[in-house]
Amino acid sequence: MVAHQTPVRVWAGVDQGTTSTRTNLYDDSGTCVASARRQSLTRHPRPGWDEQDGNALLAAIEDTVREAVASVPGAELAGIGLANQGESIIAFDRRTGEPLSPAILWSDRRAGAIVDSVRATPSAARIEDVTGLRLDPYYSAARIAWALQNLPEVAAAAASGTLAIGTLDTFFIHRLAGGAYLTDPSTASRTQLMALDDLRFDPATAAAFGIDIDLLPAIVDTVLPEPLPTTLGAPLYASAADQLAALAALGxxxxxxxxxxxxxxxxxxxxxxxxxxxxxxxxxxxxxxxxxxxxxxxxxxxxxxxxxxxxxxxxxxxxxxxxxxxxxxxxxxxxxxxxxxxxxxxxxxxxxxxxxxxxxxxxxxxxxxxxxxxxxxxxxxxxxxxxxxxxxxxxxxxxxxxxxxxxxxxxxxxxxxxxxxxxxxxxxxxxxxxxADHHDNTAAGVAGLAAIGAGELDLAGLAARAKFTCTVEPTLxxxxxxxxxxxxxxxxxxxxxxxxxxxxxxxxxxxxxxx
Known part of the structure; x- marks a missing residue:
């Protein structure tokens, strides 16, 4: 007689962070039942330059999802949530999905001169008012502008109409979900290109950085309006910037x-x-x-x-x-x-x-x-x-x-x-x-948002999962x-x-x- 494995429904929270890519699997109660991790390699070709390989990051997502699912006997992957690094950017070909630049990280400072040049223009005050963000190379806009100005492959693709350029979530979703080209407001708000009041990329702000707004992805809800089929064996239900996913998971x-x-x-x-x-x-x-x-x-x-x-x-x-x-x-x-x-x-x-x-x-x-x-x-x-x-x-x-x-x-x-x-x-x-008892709340947050997208949870239920059994009191x-x-x-x-x-x-x- 063949023993039948009891199915275990799980939700994947993928935290594609700076140091590593981690996929955690959570059951319907929010308990983490499996985890897989790949270390990320950051290159520093010059002082202040921080780069990663986009294809390697994508492979780490694919590998950790499959490894985590394989480690749980009878696992049935119900849905996926994806968290990204926030301000990090990449350029890629819209037709093939192949990178045209390295992933230029949020910590990278190569675009300082571009920020200085924009700061010296009459547009500077308006940019800060519209986006709510002070001009700084921390945000994505200056790195996108730098890539357009300094990487011939990126400039050529822009001229031919085949360029996609944006935060890392756009690249991952494009490759994993059949060419979709989108981001969510939590990530878009960190680009210094999104208008704070209407959650849309602002044409005048993009133009001030020398960016054609048509190059940028669509902005959709954090919990996607419609789940996207993926190559990972389950739909993508949610996508968010890492810090905001953690904010939700921590209650x-x-x-x-x-x-x-x-x-x-x-x-x-x-x-x-x-x-x-x-x-x-x-x-x-x-x-x-x-x-x-x-x-x-x-x-x-x-x-x-x-x-x-x-x-x-x-x-x-x-x-x-x-x-x-x-x-x-x-x-x-x-x-x-x-x-x-x-x-x-x-x-x-x-x-x-x-x-x-x-x-x-x-x-x-x-x-x-x-x-x-x-x-x-x-x-x-x-x-x-x-x-x-x-x-x-x-x-x-x-x-x-x-x-x-x-x-x-x-x-x-x-x-x-x-x-x-x-x-x-x-x-x-x-x-x-x-x-928090659970340290990986970015992963927990996007997995919970995925379950919300599938109608299996609500925001209060996600917040209620946070547990804090240790409180450190001040002694000074x-x-x-x-x-x-x-x-x-x-x-x-x-x-x-x-x-x-x-x-x-x-x-x-x-x-x-x-x-």
Whole structure:
């Protein structure tokens, strides 16, 4: 007699992130039953240039979906949700789907000169008003313009009418879903090409960057109006930018709810309700999600562009064997109870790819200060962890100022398992932080959105899946927290003169004065 396998219905959440591609499978209760992951290779052909191979990223999606499904006996893949890197872009041929450029990542800074040229035009103020985003090479528009201006294959395809160019989701969906060419508002809102008030690409803004709006994809709902058949064995029901998928999965579905996702970078998002908000305090507006039958969701965001990158940097220098040892080293340094010694510890600005909110200095590089002959590797590990926590606290302070109240914090992502970092984060923010039991909430979010698209779940049901059994309480006295935060702000505000262009300009000026 042949034993029959009991079918297991699963929903795939594909998180195509910067460091890796991960597919998690969730059953109907939202429990993760399988996971598969592929590491991503990032190339740095020049300082400030960050690239990946688009075909390799696509293959990683295909491989992880199939591997995860194969690992669950009797798995029946019911639907797929796809999360993307947000601002990263790629150019490809509309006919064949083949890449015409590398994937140029959100952290890439090659388009700074294009941003400077647009900033000098009369269009600059209008662009910032229409899109809600300050001009910065972090957003997709400048990288799209750079590719059109600097890559002959891209320019030739544009001239012949065969070019597709946009965020990475457009490429993946085109290849996986039979040539569909679309994106969703949560991703489009991060391009600096979408009008904040009507969720459409703005022709005048595109023209200011030298982009023909006809090159861009259609913008459709986050939960797709109609599921798209794919080559992966199930329909695609939802597509979203990574941070907004995590916002939904962490239960931040009501105005004022805030989440911190610690990954390659660290991004702090707050739900602000059904209307777009043009925040001050160095924050950016971003679209949340469109779910049929639910109010639109808007958010505000601040980003720390180097988080796990900074931890990995310490490991690459040989100062620690792995990220867990960085945690142990930092915890050893944090155990020093002498207040005077603590106030002399080294400071590290984690700005390998510029500084985002609230400072917005795209030319910034990492800075390590206050070194002594007595500085140990424990001190350096603490400085890196401390720098990440301070930068997150900078953003949380801005969100508090924008909301007029202290945001309630919840956290996820790989580094949320770093106990030294989470304790330092609670201390510097001066409030508890609830740590999600499940760290991969980007995948959980898009899988849940897929189930919503299939009519099997609603937004409240997705939010109810979030579990927080660990809450880290602050232990630092308020007076000491204020002093340490003031010391940090003095440090950050002293570093603009150390940015590479500023140093070069100063050196040239002094050289000319000597002549």
């Amino acid at each position: 931040a579905i009501a105005p004022g709810d805030t989440k911190i996702t610690y990954g390659t970078g660290c991004f702090i998002d707050t739900n602000v309700g059904a209307q777009p908000r043009r925040p001050g305090h160095g924050l950016m507006p971003t679209y949340g999600w469109t779910v049929s039958g639910e109010p639109k969701a808007w958010a505000i965001e601040g980003g720390v562009f180097s988080a796990a990158t900074a931890i990995d940097w310490l490991v690459s220098l040989g100062l620690a064997q792995d990220a867990s040892q960085v945690t142990a080293l930092a915890a050893a340094a944090a155990a020093v109870s002498n207040h005077d010694l603590r106030m002399q510890h080294p400071l590290f600005l984690p700005s390998f790819t510029g500084i985002g909110a609230p400072w917005w200095r795209p030319e910034a590089a990492g800075v390590l200060a206050c070194l002594r002959a007595s500085t140990t590797r424990e001190d350096l590990a603490f400085a890196v962890v401390d720098g990440i926590a301070h930068r997150v606290a900078d953003v949380v302070d801005s969100i508090d100022a924008e909301l007029g109240a202290a945001a309630v914090l919840r956290a996820d992502g790989g580094l949320s398992a770093n106990k030294a970092l989470m304790q330092r984060q609670a201390d510097l923010c001066g409030r508890p932080i609830a740590i 006295p308020e007076s000491q927290r204020n002093l340490e935060r003031a010391r940090w702000r003095e440090f950050v505000e002293a570093t603009p003169a150390l940015e590479p262009p500023a140093l070069t300009t100063a050196a040239q000026r002094r050289s000319e004065e000597r002549i």
